[in-house]
């Protein structure tokens with residue numbers, strides 16, 4: 001079964017502490033910006049947009065998966081937060097989303113779900129609803145480093161609850177077509193007995209960070225910054241396993257006359 005079809009399982013390992021960390025990080029990356037309207041085009045269950053709503057910003061989110069959007073609606077409502085949430089493939093933003101934002105985000109390692117050859121189109125799709133002077137924000141696993149190390153296992157700290165705990169392990173299978181099959185194993189123990197086991201999968205298409213940077217430059221984005229997700233002071237990409245990229249869209253007068261901004 002696909003992981004994103006079961007949002008309750010996806011949400012198990014997020015906590016209030018995660019929101020606090022996110023808010024601290026956002027305060028730093030959006031410092032000095034007067035942004036009000038944020039849009040996450042791969043919002044999932046809302047885990048990385050909820051912190052922005054908690055900070056008082058206007059939030060909009062979309063996702064290709066209807067189950068994730070249904071759960072995002074419950075998550076926002078459960079926290080008395082308001083957000084505009086809908087189903088949309090981030091390759092179709094231009095046709096489906098009829099307004100502009102100060103910041104367009106693709107959070108939580110989502111952009112790696114599309115094939116490398118579609119990446120530039122997704123950037124253009126995000127750009128189509130971003131105001132001049134606004135910011136694109138993307139966070140992603142550092143796939144260059146993943147491919148170098150060929151890591152196979154990714155372990156999470158257990159979630160202690162009731163009389164037992166829930167364990168979560170990812171096993172990554174490297175495929176011949178260069179994709180990686182992520183297997184998600186979630187099992188629960190109560191009083192030292194395993195009482196439930198669940199197994200899910202999703203597919204990622206690793207991409208070089210240079211591809212993302214080239215795409216942003218092709219769209220004339222400026223002030224492109226990379227840091228570790230959660231730590232603006234760590235900017236050495238060799239030491240980063242999950243990065244955030246921010247890039248600013250020029251206001252029209254700033255576009256060099258020789259270059260036209262490329263759109264769809």
Ligand SMILES: C[S@@+](CC[C@H](N)C(=O)[O-])C[C@H]1O[C@@H](n2cnc3c(N)ncnc32)[C@H](O)[C@@H]1O
Nearest residue numbers: 042043044047063064065089090107108110113
């Ligand atoms: C790892 S989850 C991240 C969700 C959320 N951003 C977070 O940080 O918790 C990846 C999300 O990307 C969504 N996704 C994958 N392909 C997509 C596409 N083409 N358009 C929109 N969303 C997509 C999935 O449905 C899933 O909800």
